[in-house]
Structure formats: structure tokens, C-alpha cells
Amino acid sequence: MSGVSDPLEREVLEYLDRLSPELGRLSDAVWDFAELGFKEYRSASTLAGFLEEQGFSVSRGTGGIPTAFVASWGEGAPVLGFLGEYDALAGLSQEVLPRRKPRVEGAPGHGCGHNLLGVGSLGAACAVKRAMEKGRIRGTVRFYGCPAEELLAGKVYMARSGCFDDLSVAITWHPGSLNCVRERTGTAMYSVKFRFHGRTAHAAGDPHNGRSALDAVELMNVGANYLREHVPSGTRIHYVITKGGLQPNVVPDFAEVWYFVRAPRMAEVKEVYARLVDVARGASLMTGTTFDIQFLTGCHEVLVNHSLVQAMWRCLEKVGPPVFDEKDMEFALALRETFATGAGGDNQAGDRGEDEAGSSGSIQVTAGSDVEVLKTTLTAPTGQARPSGGSSDVGDVSHIVPTVQMSAATMPVGCPGHSWQNAACAGSPIGKKGMLVAAKTMALLGVELLRNPAEMKKAWDEFRDKTKGEPYRSPLPEGMELPLDQF
Ligand SMILES: [Zn+2]
Incomplete structure (x- = not known):
């Protein structure tokens, strides 16, 4: 001083x-x-x-x-x-x-x-x-x-x-x-949960009637790991499985995986994210499940x-x-x-x-x-x-x-x-x-x-x-409410 x-x-x-x-x-x-x-x-x-x-x-x-x-x-x-x-x-x-x-x-x-x-x-x-x-x-x-x-x-x-x-x-x-x-x-990033919905069944008694939401999560993750090679350098994709069923002899009708997608710039995050949504779509097709997306947050x-x-x-x-x-x-x-x-x-x-x-x-x-x-x-x-x-x-x-x-x-x-x-x-x-x-x-x-x-x-x-005079655009989807219970 x-x-x-x-x-x-x-x-x-x-x-x-x-x-x-x-x-x-x-x-x-x-x-x-x-x-x-x-x-x-x-x-x-x-x-x-x-x-x-x-x-x-x-x-x-x-x-x-x-x-x-x-x-x-x-x-x-x-x-x-x-x-x-x-x-x-x-x-x-x-x-x-x-x-x-x-x-x-x-x-x-x-x-x-x-x-x-x-x-x-x-x-x-x-x-x-x-x-x-x-x-x-x-x-x-x-x-x-x-x-x-x-x-x-x-x-x-x-x-x-x-x-x-x-x-x-x-x-x-x-x-x-x-x-x-x-x-x-x-890095810019998106934080998103993919939530798969299937059909439950006795995993040994009538597995042919089940459609496993966990299978969809696993296949999505395999797809994401192959996607990794073909993204701009500096991109990072990481996930945790937050819901995956309760016990092995019940086909899980619900499973959830939480992803972070990061890249040096927001434009790249958006691009990779769109492809990740395709991966989720593919996983749901393969498994006969449906899915919805819970967007949590994103930042520049x-x-x-x-x-x-x-x-x-x-x-x-x-x-x-x-x-x-x-x-x-x-x-x-x-x-x-x-x-x-x-x-x-x-x-x-x-x-x-x-x-x-x-x-x-x-x-x-x-x-x-x-x-x-x-x-x-x-x-x-x-x-x-x-x-x-x-x-x-x-x-x-x-x-x-x-x-x-x-x-x-x-x-x-x-x-x-x-x-x-x-x-x-x-x-x-x-x-x-x-x-x-x-x-x-x-x-x-x-x-x-x-x-x-x-x-x-x-x-x-x-x-x-x-x-360049571009106004700030929120990464949050229009009108979405803060999902306090999801964090
Ligand atoms: Zn800190």
C-alpha cells in the first residue's frame, strides 16, 4: 500500500x-x-x-x-x-x-x-x-x-x-x-437430462414383453462415445446415469442419463448437442422406448x-x-x-x-x-x-x-x-x-x-x-421454468 x-x-x-x-x-x-x-x-x-x-x-x-x-x-x-x-x-x-x-x-x-x-x-x-x-x-x-x-x-x-x-x-x-x-x-456448456420410458415386465418370466429404458440409456452412451471422435477439438462430453432401474429381475420402464456437453464456443455446443439428440433418438428406436429431454442449464x-x-x-x-x-x-x-x-x-x-x-x-x-x-x-x-x-x-x-x-x-x-x-x-x-x-x-x-x-x-x-453488436442470447429454451427439483 x-x-x-x-x-x-x-x-x-x-x-x-x-x-x-x-x-x-x-x-x-x-x-x-x-x-x-x-x-x-x-x-x-x-x-x-x-x-x-x-x-x-x-x-x-x-x-x-x-x-x-x-x-x-x-x-x-x-x-x-x-x-x-x-x-x-x-x-x-x-x-x-x-x-x-x-x-x-x-x-x-x-x-x-x-x-x-x-x-x-x-x-x-x-x-x-x-x-x-x-x-x-x-x-x-x-x-x-x-x-x-x-x-x-x-x-x-x-x-x-x-x-x-x-x-x-x-x-x-x-x-x-x-x-x-x-x-x-x-468452455460453453449444456446440462441436459435424457429420460427414457419403456415397458416393465418380469425380466425372466416374460422378457419379450418388456422394453428396457436402461437399454436405451446404455445404447445412447455407446453412441455418444462413438460421437466423441467426430466433434471439434476441445469438445467434452460427460455423463452419469441418474436412474437405471431398481433390481435386475424387473425390466426398468424408466431410466435417466444426465449429460454435460462442452466446447470452446456456444455455437459448437449447440451443434454437438443436436447430434447427441439424434443419438438418443437412435437409442429409443433400437429399444422401442420413447424419451423426453429435461434441459437444466447452459452457459457461455x-x-x-x-x-x-x-x-x-x-x-x-x-x-x-x-x-x-x-x-x-x-x-x-x-x-x-x-x-x-x-x-x-x-x-x-x-x-x-x-x-x-x-x-x-x-x-x-x-x-x-x-x-x-x-x-x-x-x-x-x-x-x-x-x-x-x-x-x-x-x-x-x-x-x-x-x-x-x-x-x-x-x-x-x-x-x-x-x-x-x-x-x-x-x-x-x-x-x-x-x-x-x-x-x-x-x-x-x-x-x-x-x-x-x-x-x-x-x-x-x-x-x-x-x-460484433450481437445481443446476448440466453442458452435456456424459451419460456422454460427453473427446474429447481432437478438439480
Ligand atoms: Zn468455484
Whole structure:
């Protein structure tokens, strides 16, 4: 912070230092609630309540989602939007310990650090409000409470309601192992269930009368696996059988398979998906069954805005990396022993599932390796948007308004994504130190964009150039309702 001379920027940074214990408490509360996507009632209400106390006006139930909300302060343009998430992952309950010990056996846990994500963005929104008051800056600052990112659904359904349409810019972050501004595009995706209906019969007594829905699922999967060879490179198709009958001597009259189709661009997802529907049709013909489709969600690839990446990088340089102490290092070293098998990987976490470092998208860590355990340096942007395997519903926002995301070190290098190790860090001082760096950087960027219309214009020129004026189209089929019970 010593390099920051601008009084308003100093104010922002000092304010967040003072707010930091409160942010830590909020983050721990959400970490403790550990609620799954679309069920984040207590998490959403805690964050919305805090923002109300801070003078924001809150509108709840955005896009018809009970746990989504928008908190707003100020009026008129420009409108800054900070995106926050707060959903947990199944089965990852964990104490703040560097060894596996569930807090509640089998319960959800914050294995992607979304407790930090939500509260970091909330901190940035509060700090920008503070700066606007102090500096008499006109405009609006909003915090978007975005549920169910892990289901790749929250922001997609929110976007359909038009709640991002009047934003000037969207700013967010994700916990990770590096301190950097993100340049990964991820993949566009569809999440769809194929539901086959057959005819039941005694599997031994009169099998000729049965038409097995499970056979249809199996043949569909065989077809999909042959399809794999003949799709654009970067396409990923994965599935799980969610219903397959109850016992072997009953021909199943119902079976269901849940697919994700991903590709670097939405147009490719649509193309591959149409062929997958043909595969399902073929399977139903072969087995004398019928099928219907339950579309759950879809999301766009992320549109990287390099002007914003550069602007955010300048802010990150002012804030600097987190400062970890000896206890943090001990914790990280002990934790590293639990994954230091050469299998370290997705430490940008989330379904985003990538790391900004390295072209392979993962960092191999071995015990005693000299890779810096906790990143106390910054990783500069390359200026190149790069594809990667995972997806994020931030993608949809990025096709509506110029969007930028950063990462701050909240876990050791090589820490697996969606893991108990990740959950342990998200509840520890390591996570909170990274979160503070993110909040400060995002807040400085917000103030910069409010005070410097030229920066905002650059971001919009790039955005218009990249989208070629094409308006955002929701990946959701027209008129479909959010199938809350299907997730
Ligand atoms: Zn995540």
C-alpha cells in the first residue's frame, strides 16, 4: 500500500483493513452454513442483511430464484456490478485442519471457497460505496448475490431476467493458488437430462414383453462415445446415469442419463448437442422406448476483456500479494503432504477447473518440491485469452457487459479443486488473507472505472468489437421454468 498516493485509493484500502475482521466473520458464517446450490437461504440472507445495514437497498428473489438477490446503492450511470457466490459442494465438510476430518460427516463443505468469493465481492462493493461518498462520485454500485454457480445455473437464470442489462461493467474473482487477473475463456456448456420410458415386465418370466429404458440409456452412451471422435477439438462430453432401474429381475420402464456437453464456443455446443439428440433418438428406436429431454442449464464461454484485464492488473500491483505468516506456511506445508503425490491440479477450482499458470492447466507438485507453497508473488497477464476445460456462469454475464475476474492466493499451489483441502483453506486465515487482496483490488478497479470514463470506454469498445453488436442470447429454451427439483 506504500505505493498508493491517491487519497481516495488510500481511503479504500484503509477502510477494507478496518472492515477485514467483519469480513472474516461473514466468510466464516457462510463457510459454516455450507449450503448447496439453490439452497443457500442462510448464506444469502446473512450477506443481504449485512448490505442492508450498510445502506444498500436489497431486492430478493432475482430471476425467480429464492436465494438470489441484488443489493444496490447510489443512482444513475455508471453502474458497477460486483458478482458474489456462496454455494457449497456435497460431501466436503471439513474442519480447519491439514488432515481429513469432516466437521459433519457426509455434509456439504466449501470445497471451492465460495464463502470467500461472496464476501470478497461484498467487501469491494462496500468499499466502493465508501469511496463514492467520500469523493462525491456519481453512479451506482451493486452487489449481485448469485446462487448455484457449481450447478452452472444461477447467473444464467438471473441474466434471463435482465438484471445485468444496465451494468457498465461486472467485476468478480475466484479463490485460487495464484495472484493474477484471469485470462481463461473456459468452455460453453449444456446440462441436459435424457429420460427414457419403456415397458416393465418380469425380466425372466416374460422378457419379450418388456422394453428396457436402461437399454436405451446404455445404447445412447455407446453412441455418444462413438460421437466423441467426430466433434471439434476441445469438445467434452460427460455423463452419469441418474436412474437405471431398481433390481435386475424387473425390466426398468424408466431410466435417466444426465449429460454435460462442452466446447470452446456456444455455437459448437449447440451443434454437438443436436447430434447427441439424434443419438438418443437412435437409442429409443433400437429399444422401442420413447424419451423426453429435461434441459437444466447452459452457459457461455467467458469473453475476456483485455482492457479490463490490464486495468485490474494495475490495481493488483498497487495492492500486492497476500502476506502469509509462519503459521500459514506450516499449515500449507502440512496440507501439501496430503496431495503431494504428483496429482496436484485444478487449483483455480470451481467448475472453472483450471489454473492460470502453465499451459497444461495443472501444476504437478511432489513432496519436497521447490514450487512456492503459498504464492507471495503476482503473476502478470500474458495478453492472450486461453481456452480451458471447465465452465462458469460468469460467461453469460461476460456476453452482456464487459466483465473481468481475478484470482488471489487462498490455498497452496497444486491444491486440488473441489476438495476437502480446499475447504480447509477456505475456513483458514490463508483464505481470508487472499480474500482481502481480492476485495482491495476489485474496489480499486471500481473507483478507477468510476473516475476514469476513458477506461470504461476502452472496455466497451473492445466488448462491442468482440460481440460484433450481437445481443446476448440466453442458452435456456424459451419460456422454460427453473427446474429447481432437478438439480
Ligand atoms: Zn468455484
